Structure formats: structure tokens, C-alpha cells
Amino acid sequence: MKVAGQGELRLLEDIKEFLAAGAAADDAAVIADASGFVVASCDMFVEGVHFDLGWMGTEDVGWRSLALALGDLAAKGAEPAWALASLAIPRRWNVEQLRNLYKGMRALGQQFQTSIVGGDMSSIEGPAVLSLTVAGRTTSMPLARSQAQPGWSVAVTGPLGAAALALREHRAFRLVPLIEEGRRLNSLGLCCGDVSDGLVREMEKFAAMAGVGCVLQGADVPCAPGASLEDALTSGEEAELVCVGPQDAIEEAGLEEIGKLTDAGDVKVIGADLKTTGYDHFA
Amino acid sequence: MKVAGQGELRLLEDIKEFLAAGAAADDAAVIADASGFVVASCDMFVEGVHFDLGWMGTEDVGWRSLALALGDLAAKGAEPAWALASLAIPRRWNVEQLRNLYKGMRALGQQFQTSIVGGDMSSIEGPAVLSLTVAGRTTSMPLARSQAQPGWSVAVTGPLGAAALALREHRAFRLVPLIEEGRRLNSLGLCCGDVSDGLVREMEKFAAMAGVGCVLQGADVPCAPGASLEDALTSGEEAELVCVGPQDAIEEAGLEEIGKLTDAGDVKVIGADLKTTGYDHFA
Known part of the structure; x- marks a missing residue:
């Protein structure tokens, strides 16, 4: 049975048993630690699905992607703390496109004292893929x-x-x-x-x-x-x-x-x- | 100037100014908090670059990818705590391939009390892309x-x-x-x-x-x-x-x-x- 045609919620049901309890039920994970709660979320942005470089520059892609990722922290009432960025880069990209993507993320991140503390880069034979993980803190447990x-x-x-x-x-x-x-x-x-x-x-x-x-x-x-x-x-x-x-x-x-x-x-x-x-x- | 031919270290230099200080220098980020240090790392695994589904099943891909991601925590002496998985899935995949990928991650994760606490799924017109973020803790600051x-x-x-x-x-x-x-x-x-x-x-x-x-x-x-x-x-x-x-x-x-x-x-x-x-x- 192909994944196409199943619908996202059905696919989530299919993998639920392999995840932590409750992991499939919310957009952000909430992890208790010694001084409150870490709220962490991961979003993937795929060229051709989430953004179109035909009419959008990579600086906008960077800004928008980080803004959307931080939206999951906003929903949980968390104060953003750090972000990790992984990027699969088509080899046809030029260096300026790459720089502008990170420039866009930095511009948005600076508004919330959130910087990119690490990540990964890979080549890809296909569309560009950006994966952003954001983490923040809150002192009270958000409702699921x-x-x-x-x-x-x-x-x-x-x-x-x-x-x-x-x-x-x-x-x-x-x-x-x-x-x-x-x-x-x-x-x-x-x-x-x-x-x-x-x-x-x-x-x-x-x-x-x-x-x-x-x-x-x-x-x-x-x-x-x-x-x-x-x-x-x-x-x-x-x-x-x-x-x-x-x-x-x-x-x-x-x-x-x-x-x-x-x-x-x-x-x-x-x-x-x-x-x-x-x-x-x-x- | 195309990214191809630049070399990874050169590309890292190009984006360094947009990252947190020191972010480009290590495979894992170290973030001090109230009770020690969070070590977080993000790795991207691209079909055709990091794995070949022609001879490797998705269960192996899941196991290996999480093992490699946790390698960055091992290097920093951190105890793994949680993982987030983002996946761009070609629509031709079948549900069993999807389930096996998560099954492989769970099997490895169970050895280290590390479960997938959240993530994201997207479709992609191109190769499968798995992005894993892992986080762990250590009480002493690892050397950079x-x-x-x-x-x-x-x-x-x-x-x-x-x-x-x-x-x-x-x-x-x-x-x-x-x-x-x-x-x-x-x-x-x-x-x-x-x-x-x-x-x-x-x-x-x-x-x-x-x-x-x-x-x-x-x-x-x-x-x-x-x-x-x-x-x-x-x-x-x-x-x-x-x-x-x-x-x-x-x-x-x-x-x-x-x-x-x-x-x-x-x-x-x-x-x-x-x-x-x-x-x-x-x-």
C-alpha cells in the first residue's frame, strides 16, 4: 500500500507504536527537566512543496521557515532558546543562495534572541530540503x-x-x-x-x-x-x-x-x- | 559561484557569520542550563548520498541513521535523552517501508533509553530525506x-x-x-x-x-x-x-x-x- 492516498493522520497512526507515548499527538515535544520544561519541535521544508524558488528568494525561505518552526513554540507558550538547521543543497545552488538562506534565518532569529547553534549540510540530487529544530523553555507544562x-x-x-x-x-x-x-x-x-x-x-x-x-x-x-x-x-x-x-x-x-x-x-x-x-x- | 566544487569547510566559512559563535566548529552544540549542559546535534541523511534503497532496507536506514546521529553525543560524552525525526517521503514509498524506518530507529533507540518524541513528515518529489535531531545531557562541559x-x-x-x-x-x-x-x-x-x-x-x-x-x-x-x-x-x-x-x-x-x-x-x-x-x- 503506497503512502500516497493514505492521508497524514493515517500515516501517523501507522508509525505511532514506534514513537514515545504522545509523540504523534502534538506539533511540539515537551520534556520535563530540573528547572521546568523544554519544548522542542522539528519542521521540514521541501522545495516544490513548502517553497518555490521560482518566485521566492532563499532569504525569504530562511526567514519564513524559521518563523513557521517557532510557531510551534509560540503555540506551547515557550520562550525560544536555540535552533539547529540541516540543509540538503542541490549542487546547482550558488554560494549567494546558500548565504542568503542563513541570512534570512538569522534576521528572524535575532528578533527572538534565537541563534542557529549547529546543524548539518548534505548534497542532494533533487529539491532543496531544510530541516529546522527549535527548542525553548517554559516553567509550566503546556496543555496537550x-x-x-x-x-x-x-x-x-x-x-x-x-x-x-x-x-x-x-x-x-x-x-x-x-x-x-x-x-x-x-x-x-x-x-x-x-x-x-x-x-x-x-x-x-x-x-x-x-x-x-x-x-x-x-x-x-x-x-x-x-x-x-x-x-x-x-x-x-x-x-x-x-x-x-x-x-x-x-x-x-x-x-x-x-x-x-x-x-x-x-x-x-x-x-x-x-x-x-x-x-x-x-x- | 556554485556550491559544487567549494568543499564543505569552505561553505561552512561562508555561512559562519550567520550562526551562533562556535556553531560551525563542532558536530554538536553545547548549551548550558540550570543543571548542566544540553548537547544537541542534527544530522541529515539523504537517499542516494547516505543510503541506497537498492540494497538497504528502510529498517537498516532507520537504525544506522539514529546510531550515526547519536555518535555526535557519544563524542561529547553526553547521555542521550530524546530524538526528533523529520522525514521527506517519496509518494512511491509503501506504508511498510515507512513503518520499518521508524521500527529501525526504535530498535536502536531502545538500547539507549532514547525515544522519538516528535518530528514532521512531508512529501517530496525526489529522494527520501531523514533529518534527526538528538539531545542529551552531561554534567561537565565537553572540550570543543x-x-x-x-x-x-x-x-x-x-x-x-x-x-x-x-x-x-x-x-x-x-x-x-x-x-x-x-x-x-x-x-x-x-x-x-x-x-x-x-x-x-x-x-x-x-x-x-x-x-x-x-x-x-x-x-x-x-x-x-x-x-x-x-x-x-x-x-x-x-x-x-x-x-x-x-x-x-x-x-x-x-x-x-x-x-x-x-x-x-x-x-x-x-x-x-x-x-x-x-x-x-x-x-
Whole structure:
């Protein structure tokens, strides 16, 4: 049976038994140590899948990739500490492209006192592949996606869809991860996720990992200027976070409810008829 | 100017200014925290460069890749704690290949109480790419490659060349990282490295990073059964460690001196005429 056509969540199920307990359930790993918690996350960015060098320079690729990787720390309320970068480089690349990739990562990293402390380089006969590991710290244990409860409210930190728009218009959007906002929301007891693959898709992950369902009110989902509701529901690689928690905690955080977790197993959107629920590498 | 033809060390020089101080000088990053040191390392394994699925199954690829990644922790005397795995998967792969890759990683990881706590999966139009980040702990700060001194002795923990032999014969060699031995050698004050790209190549890295030179005595380099001296000098992906330190520390460790660090800038091997010094991705 080929991996193509299985869907990511199914493939995760297939390898789950070989991972640490809970490893497949969240975008970031949380490891307790003597003075709190290390939050670590690893993201892979593949030319032709995550970025297109036909219209995006490598400096933008570097910035965006590190920003997206740090989004997983933002979601867990962690303060970024360090990053490791591994890169498979097509031999046709020139040195300036290579330098610009690292330059872009440094530029974003400097905003969060996070530098590249190490990594690896390899050649590749194929597309460029960048793998980023980021690690940060938090003093309190973040909620896992699997701890989400039916009845909780769903909210987002801001309008969605700008990333889909930028992608269609071939603009390299230099997003900035919401590190401070993530810390604030976690300290209020919310469980957050970044919107890597689209809002509906993120809710499907909550549903799968927590055994819950979700109903989103299309009319309440905030859309970025120029973005349609479908954009807002399916746009991935967004900086905004999605948060779930008890209604009073969502209100205390100053967020607007856009839906509810339910005890059904699926994700519904009232007022939208979606052609896709977001990006799936193995659909 | 293309990256091909530059050589890895030159490319590292080109990106050094964008990395944390010292990041380019060692295979593992050392980060001080409240209760000691985190040692973290990231390695990338590319199909067609690091492994050939024509004669190696994915279970072997998983085992070997994690073993090689943990070799960097062994060199720094760190106790492995956790690993993150990112994988770019060709859509032609079947589910069993995917499962076996993780199965191989788990099998090796279990020997060192190290599990895969998270990661990422992407599709790719090209070769499979596995990126592994491993992290461990040590209570004392390991010596950096850049701290090596002229006059120090050079030694290896065992015979070299078995990996080159296995590669020629298309045998998937399931190496085991020398975690305990690495801890012992670091506690004796030695500076160690794994032999990723061949002994001579590793000495060239010491030379470049510490501003030293090296003379190896070919006759004293231990060769694995069936391996030639050239194999022993250039074979990469070995489990054995190379160690440098003051002569009395090398003796105290029970190791045999095979050469000396010098104040010349280059690496010489007495009694061998090498066609290559090891593997360079960008030669």
C-alpha cells in the first residue's frame, strides 16, 4: 500500500507504536527537566512543496521557515532558546543562495534572541530540503492537544487567509511568530496550536488526538483583508494561533469564540461548503 | 559561484557569520542550563548520498541513521535523552517501508533509553530525506574541537575501515554508538569526535577549527579485519571515536597513540599515499 492516498493522520497512526507515548499527538515535544520544561519541535521544508524558488528568494525561505518552526513554540507558550538547521543543497545552488538562506534565518532569529547553534549540510540530487529544530523553555507544562474537552470554546488570535492570498499572488510573506501572545494565552490555561495546514485541518487534528469533534461558525471566523471565508478556513502557514479552552478562559483572554468542541468525532463548518479542508501531504 | 566544487569547510566559512559563535566548529552544540549542559546535534541523511534503497532496507536506514546521529553525543560524552525525526517521503514509498524506518530507529533507540518524541513528515518529489535531531545531557562541559592543542596525542577507540568494507560489499552494517566509552573518555579530559567522514577528514576538521596540524603514523592506525590502511584512513560512518589530548591522558585512557597534533596547518599521514581524504559533499 503506497503512502500516497493514505492521508497524514493515517500515516501517523501507522508509525505511532514506534514513537514515545504522545509523540504523534502534538506539533511540539515537551520534556520535563530540573528547572521546568523544554519544548522542542522539528519542521521540514521541501522545495516544490513548502517553497518555490521560482518566485521566492532563499532569504525569504530562511526567514519564513524559521518563523513557521517557532510557531510551534509560540503555540506551547515557550520562550525560544536555540535552533539547529540541516540543509540538503542541490549542487546547482550558488554560494549567494546558500548565504542568503542563513541570512534570512538569522534576521528572524535575532528578533527572538534565537541563534542557529549547529546543524548539518548534505548534497542532494533533487529539491532543496531544510530541516529546522527549535527548542525553548517554559516553567509550566503546556496543555496537550489530547487534553481538549467537548464543550470548550474555539478562538483564533487574529484574521486568517493572508497567507493563502500571498501564495496566490506569489508574494513572500515574512510572518512573525506570536511568541509573547502564545505565552500569555498558555498562562491563562488555553491549549493552542499554530495554523500550519489550515484552520479546519488543525481542528481535525484536535478532533483526532482528543477524541472530540468541532463545529465552527463560518460567519464568526475573522478573514484577512481580501481573503474569502474559504481562504480563512483553509489557509496554512499562518502566524495566528488557534486556541481552545473553557468559555470563561477564552473570554478572559479577550478572544472571540468562533466555534465549539463537541463530542461528535468530526469537524463541521456552519455556513461554508469546503472543497478541501487544508493541505495534506499524503492525500 | 556554485556550491559544487567549494568543499564543505569552505561553505561552512561562508555561512559562519550567520550562526551562533562556535556553531560551525563542532558536530554538536553545547548549551548550558540550570543543571548542566544540553548537547544537541542534527544530522541529515539523504537517499542516494547516505543510503541506497537498492540494497538497504528502510529498517537498516532507520537504525544506522539514529546510531550515526547519536555518535555526535557519544563524542561529547553526553547521555542521550530524546530524538526528533523529520522525514521527506517519496509518494512511491509503501506504508511498510515507512513503518520499518521508524521500527529501525526504535530498535536502536531502545538500547539507549532514547525515544522519538516528535518530528514532521512531508512529501517530496525526489529522494527520501531523514533529518534527526538528538539531545542529551552531561554534567561537565565537553572540550570543543577548537580547544585542541599542538603537541597533543591522537588516538582512536578501535580498528577502522569496517564501514568502508561493508559499503563495498553492500552489507547494511548496524553500528552501535559508543555512548559509555565517550563518557569515560570525556571524563578523562579528552576531546573526541566521531568518524563521520573518515579519519583523515576528521583530523582536517580539527586542523581547521583549532588552527593546528596533524601527523598520523600510518603503521599505527588500527585496521579492521579485511580493511586496507587506506580504508582505515578514509572510511566514514564508523562507530569508533577519534580522541585528542595530552599524552598522559591518552595513556591513562588505555588508548594507543597513532599520531600527534602539530603547529603546521595541514594533515599528513606517514606511510600512506591517499587518493582522497574522505567524503566531501561539495568537493
